[in-house]
Amino acid sequence: MSNGSCLCGDVAFEITGPVEQMGHCHCSMCRKFHGSAFATFGVVAPSDFRWLRGGGGESGEGGEGKVVHYPSSASGWRNFCGRCGAATPGLPPNGPFALVPMGAVAEDPGSRPVLHFFVGSKAPWHSIVDDLPQHDAWPPEFGDDAVAVERPVRTAATPGATGGSCLCGAVTFEYDGQPERMLNCHCSRCRRAMGAAYATMVMVRHDVFRWLSGQEQIVNYKMPEAKVKGTAFCRTCGSQVPRRRDESAMQIPAGCLDDDPGARPSLNIFTDSKAAWSALDANLPGFPDAPG
Numbered sequence: 001m002s003n004g005s006c007l008c009g010d011v012a013f014e015i016t017g018p019v020e021q022m023g024h025c026h027c028s029m030c031r032k033f034h035g036s037a038f039a040t041f042g043v044v045a046p047s048d049f050r051w052l053r054g055g056g057g058e059s060g061e062g063g064e065g066k067v068v069h070y071p072s073s074a075s076g077w078r079n080f081c082g083r084c085g086a087a088t089p090g091l092p093p094n095g096p097f098a099l100v101p102m103g104a105v106a107e108d109p110g111s112r113p114v115l116h117f118f119v120g121s122k123a124p125w126h127s128i129v130d131d132l133p134q135h136d137a138w139p140p141e142f143g144d145d146a147v148a149v150e151r152p153v154r155t156a157a158t159p160g161a162t163g164g165s166c167l168c169g170a171v172t173f174e175y176d177g178q179p180e181r182m183l184n185c186h187c188s189r190c191r192r193a194m195g196a197a198y199a200t201m202v203m204v205r206h207d208v209f210r211w212l213s214g215q216e217q218i219v220n221y222k223m224p225e226a227k228v229k230g231t232a233f234c235r236t237c238g239s240q241v242p243r244r245r246d247e248s249a250m251q252i253p254a255g256c257l258d259d260d261p262g263a264r265p266s267l268n269i270f271t272d273s274k275a276a277w278s279a280l281d282a283n284l285p286g287f288p289d290a291p292g
C-alpha cells in the first residue's frame with residue numbers, strides 16, 4: 001500500500017493495489033502544469049484508489065472537494081490542490097482507472113517506469129538518463145486516434161529575454177540574461193509540490209525579472225513549518241509559476257519556460273530523498289542534502 005498527498009496536506013489518498021504503466025511524459029502541457037522537466041504518471045484501478053482527504057471536487061461526486069479541476073484540452077484535464085497547487089490524482093467518474101502523479105506518492109510503489117512519451121516535445125535543457133523505450137508522441141498501444149495536444153510556444157516580449165507562461169496563458173513573464181543557477185532538487189517537498197520526480201529550478205536576480213501578465217492570478221502558498229519553502233501557482237490552471245524566494249532572487253520552475261534558458265542543470269541536491277523510481281543524472285555533482 002502507498003499513501004500520497006499534496007504539499008499542504010489538504011488532499012490525501014491511498015493506493016491499495018498495484019501501480020501500473022508508470023511512464024514519463026515530456027509534453028509541453030505536463031511541463032507547464034508540473035513546472036518540472038517531465039511528469040510521471042501511474043495507472044491504478046479505481047477499486048484500488050481511495051481519497052483520504054479533500055477528494056471528490058474534480059468530479060462533483062461529493063467529498064470535501066479541495067481538488068480543482070482544469071480542463072486543459074477537449075479530452076484532457078489537470079487536477080490540483082486549490083490551496084498549495086500541487087498536482088493531485090484524477091479519478092474520472094466511471095473512468096477505467098485513476099491517474100496518479102507519482103511525485104505525490106510518499107512510499108516506494110514497488111513498480112518502476114516503463115517508458116518515455118512525447119519525447120518529441122522534450123525540454124531542450126533536459127537529458128534523458130535511463131534506457132527506457134522512448135516515443136516521440138503517444139506510444140502505439142494508445143491507438144491511432146490518440147491526438148497529440150501541444151500548446152503553442154510563446155515567445156518573450158523583449159528580444160533576447162527568456163520568457164515563460166502557465167498552461168492557460170494567463171500568467172506570463174520574462175527575464176534578462178543568464179540564470180544565476182539551475183539545479184535539480186529531489187527533496188520530498190519539491191516532489192510533492194510538483195507531483196513530479198524532482199524539481200528543476202532556475203534562479204535569477206529579482207531585478208532582471210518582469211511579470212508581463214496575470215500576476216493577480218497567482219496564489220502563493222508558504223509552508224507554515226518551513227523557512228522558505230512554498231509554491232506559487234496559477235489559480236485557473238494550477239501551473240507552477242515563478243516565486244520570489246528572498247530579497248534578491250526569483251525561483252522559476254524550469255518547466256514553465258517557453259524559451260531555452262541556455263543554461264543547463266548543474267547539480268542534483270537532496271539526492272538522499274530521491275524517489276525510488278527516479279533516475280539520477282550521474283554526470284552532475286550530487287549533494288545528499290543541501291549544497292554546502
Ligand SMILES: [Zn+2]
Pocket residue numbers: 006007008009010011081082083084085086
Ligand atoms: Zn495542498
Ligand SMILES: [Zn+2]
Pocket residue numbers: 025026027028029030031039118
Ligand atoms: Zn504530458
Ligand SMILES: [Zn+2]
Pocket residue numbers: 166167168169170171234235236237238239
Ligand atoms: Zn494559468
